[in-house]
Amino acid sequence: xxxxxxxxxxxxxxxxxxxxxxxxxxxxxxxxxxxxxxxxxxxxxxxxxxxxxxxxxxxxxxxxxxxxxxxxxxxxxxxxxxxxxxxxxxxxxxxxxxxxxxxxxxxxxxxxxxxxxxxxxxxxxxxxxxxxxxxxxxxxxxxxxxxxxxxxxxxxxxxxxxxxxxxxxxxxxxxxxxxxxxxxxxxxxxxxxxxxxxxxxxxxxxxxxxxxxxxxxxxxxxxxxxxxxxxxxxxxxxxxxxxxxxxxxxxxxxxxxxxxxxxxxxxxxxxxxxxxxxxxxxxxxxxxxxxxxxxxxxxxxxxxxxxxxxxxxxxxxxxxxx
Amino acid sequence: xxxxxxxxxxxxxxxxxxxxxxxxxxxxxxxxxxxxxxxxxxxxxxxxxxxxxxxxxxxxxxxxxxxxxxxxxxxxxxxxxxxxxxxxxxxxxxxxxxxxxxxxxxxxxxxxxxxxxxxxxxxxxxxxxxxxxxxxxxxxxxxxxxxxxxxxxxxxxxxxxxxxxxxxxxxxxxxxxxxxxxxxxxxxxxxxxxxxxxxxxxxxxxxxxxxxxxxxxxxxxxxxxxxxxxxxxxxxxxxxxxxxxxxxxxxxxxxxxxxxxxxxxxxxxxxxxxxx
Numbered sequence: 001x002x003x004x005x006x007x008x009x010x011x012x013x014x015x016x017x018x019x020x021x022x023x024x025x026x027x028x029x030x031x032x033x034x035x036x037x038x039x040x041x042x043x044x045x046x047x048x049x050x051x052x053x054x055x056x057x058x059x060x061x062x063x064x065x066x067x068x069x070x071x072x073x074x075x076x077x078x079x080x081x082x083x084x085x086x087x088x089x090x091x092x093x094x095x096x097x098x099x100x101x102x103x104x105x106x107x108x109x110x111x112x113x114x115x116x117x118x119x120x121x122x123x124x125x126x127x128x129x130x131x132x133x134x135x136x137x138x139x140x141x142x143x144x145x146x147x148x149x150x151x152x153x154x155x156x157x158x159x160x161x162x163x164x165x166x167x168x169x170x171x172x173x174x175x176x177x178x179x180x181x182x183x184x185x186x187x188x189x190x191x192x193x194x195x196x197x198x199x200x201x202x203x204x205x206x207x208x209x210x211x212x213x214x215x216x217x218x219x220x221x222x223x224x225x226x227x228x229x230x231x232x233x234x235x236x237x238x239x240x241x242x243x244x245x246x247x248x249x250x251x252x253x254x255x256x257x258x259x260x261x262x263x264x265x266x267x268x269x270x271x272x273x274x275x276x277x278x279x280x281x282x283x284x285x286x287x288x289x290x291x292x293x294x295x296x297x298x299x300x301x302x303x304x305x306x307x308x309x310x311x312x313x314x315x316x317x318x319x320x321x322x
Numbered sequence: 323x324x325x326x327x328x329x330x331x332x333x334x335x336x337x338x339x340x341x342x343x344x345x346x347x348x349x350x351x352x353x354x355x356x357x358x359x360x361x362x363x364x365x366x367x368x369x370x371x372x373x374x375x376x377x378x379x380x381x382x383x384x385x386x387x388x389x390x391x392x393x394x395x396x397x398x399x400x401x402x403x404x405x406x407x408x409x410x411x412x413x414x415x416x417x418x419x420x421x422x423x424x425x426x427x428x429x430x431x432x433x434x435x436x437x438x439x440x441x442x443x444x445x446x447x448x449x450x451x452x453x454x455x456x457x458x459x460x461x462x463x464x465x466x467x468x469x470x471x472x473x474x475x476x477x478x479x480x481x482x483x484x485x486x487x488x489x490x491x492x493x494x495x496x497x498x499x500x501x502x503x504x505x506x507x508x509x510x511x512x513x514x515x516x517x518x519x520x521x522x523x524x525x526x527x528x529x530x531x532x533x534x535x536x537x538x539x540x541x542x543x544x545x546x547x548x549x550x551x552x553x554x555x556x557x558x559x560x561x562x563x564x565x566x567x568x569x570x571x572x573x574x575x576x577x578x579x580x581x582x583x584x585x586x587x588x589x590x591x592x593x594x595x596x597x598x
Binding site: 154157158159160162163165166169170172173174175176177178179180181235 | 401420422424433445
C-alpha cells in the first residue's frame with residue numbers, strides 16, 4: 001500500500017476533495033433537496049473560476065472569491081427565472097444557461113480561453129506566508145468548506161430552509177401552506193450556484209490558472225461525490241448529510257488519485273470518472289440485490305425442509321389409505 | 323342576525339381546454355354564499371365540479387368569469403400562495419398534505435410559518451417553546467405521534483398523516499376550511515377518528531367549512547347546510563328545517579329532479595346499499 005499511497009497523494013486528494021466538495025454541496029441543495037437537475041453547473045463552475053481569476057489578476061484575492069459567488073448567484077437567478085417565470089423546464093433552463101455561459105466566461109477572461117495567475121497574490125500565497133509548512137493549502141480549503149457546511153446545515157434548519165426543503169419534497173403541500181414555490185426555487189438555486197462558483201474560484205487560485213473547459217463534466221463528478229457520500233453515510237439529519245457530501249467528495253478524489261498512481265493515462269481520466277459515477281450510483285441497488293439473493297438462498301434451504309415435511313405428510317396419508 | 327358573509331362566489335365560471343375537443347365547462351355560473359361558521363357538505367356525481375369549486379377557491383387556477391370574495395376581500399385574482407395563508411385545504415390523498423422526507427416537527431413548523439409576518443422570522447429556527455406547543459397539539463390526536471416528532475412523516479400511516487394534515491391546516495385558524503373527501507381513503511375506524519377530530523376542531527373554533535362527501539348520511543348529518551352539484555352547477559342548497567326533514571332517498575329523488583337524471587356515482591350508491 002505504501003508504494004501506491006504516499007502522504008503527498010493523500011494530501012493533494014484531500015485538498016481537491018475539499019475544493020470540489022463545494023460543488024457537491026451545491027448539487028446537494030439543487031438535486032437532493034430541491035429535486036432539480038441543475039445542468040448549468042458546468043458553466044457556473046467555469047464562471048466562478050473565470051471571475052475569480054480576473055479579479056485575482058487585478059490584485060484582490062479575497063474580493064475575487066466574493067465576486068465569484070456573486071456571479072454564481074446571478075447565474076442561478078437566471079436559471080431559476082427561466083424556470084419559474086418563463087415556464088421553461090428545469091433541465092432545459094440549465095442547458096440554456098450553460099450554453100450562454102460559455103460566451104460570458106470567455107468574455108470575462110478578456111476573450112481568451114485561459115488566464116494564468118502565476119506570481120499573483122491569492123489566499124493560498126497569503127496562507128503560505130502566515131501559516132507556512134506543507135499543509136497550508138489543505139487548511140485553507142478545509143476551513144472554507146467546513147464553514148460553508150456549517151452555514152448550509154444551519155440555513156436548512158431555519159424556517160426558510162424548511163420551506164425550501166418542503167418545496168422539493170411535496171410542492172402540492174407547499175403551495176397549500178402559503179409558501180411561494182417560485183421564490184423558494186430561486187433562493188435555492190442562487191445559494192447552490194454561489195457555492196458552485198465559489199468552488200470554481202477556489203480552484204482558480206489553487207491551481208493558479210483558469211481554462212474555459214475546466215468545468216466540463218463537473219456535474220457528473222459532483223453527483224458522484226454526492227451519491228458516494230449518501231450511500232456510505234446514509235440519509236439522516238442535515239449535518240450528517242452535509243458531512244456525507246464532503247466525505248464523498250474526498251473519497252472520489254482519492255479514487256482518482258489512486259487511478260493516476262496506477263499509471264492510468266491522463267487522457268483516460270474522464271472514462272475513469274464516468275465508471276466511478278456509474279459504480280457509485282449502482283452500488284445502493286446492488287447492495288439491495290445481494291441482500292435479496294442472500295435472503296432467497298437462506299429461505300430456499302428452509303423451504304426445502306417444509307417441502308419435505310409436506311411430502312412426508314402426503315406419504316403418511318397415502319400409506320394410511322393403502 | 324348580523325352574521326357576516328365569509329365566502330361569496332358570484333357567477334364563477336371555468337372552462338378547461340376551451341376551443342378544443344376536450345373542452346369542459348367545469349363550473350357554470352356558480353353562486354354561493356357562506357356565512358361565518360357555516361359548515362356545508364357537498365354531494366354530487368363524479369365530475370360534477372366539486373373539486374374544481376375547491377380549486378377555484380384556493381387559486382390552483384383563476385376563474386374565467388365571476389367574483390370570489392373571502393372575508394370581504396376580493397381574492398379572484400390573488401395568487402395561490404398568498405390566499406392559502408387563510409385557507410385550509412385537505413385532499414382525499416393523505417400523501418398530498420405533508421412532506422414525507424421531513425420530520426413531524428419540521429412539517430408542523432412549516433404550517434406554523436403562516437403565523438409569522440415579520441421578514442426576519444424566515445431565518446429563525448424551531449424554538450423549544452414551539453416544540454412544546456406542537457407536542458401538546460399532537461397529544462390531542464391520541465395517536466402517540468407526540469413521541470415520534472423526530473421521525474419522517476413518510477413512516478406514518480395514511481390516517482396518521484391525514485390527522486396531522488388536519489392539525490397543520492388548522493394550526494392557524496383558517497378563514498375557510500376545504501375538505502375534499504378527506505376521509506375517503508382511510509379505513510372505517512380511522513376515518514371515524516379523523517371525522518370526529520374535524521367536527522371537534524370546526525365546532526370549537528367556529529370555522530367556516532366546505533366538505534365534499536360521498537356518504538349521503540354524512541351529507542345530511544354533518545354541519546348545517548347540504549349542497550348538491552351537477553355539471554358545474556349547484557342544483558340544490560338546503561338548510562334548516564327542510565334539511566332536517568330530508569332523508570337519503572328523498573335527497574336522491576331531488577337529485578333526479580334537478581339534474582334530470584339518476585345520480586350516477588358508484589360510491590354514493592354503494593354507500594346507500596351498505597347502510598340499508
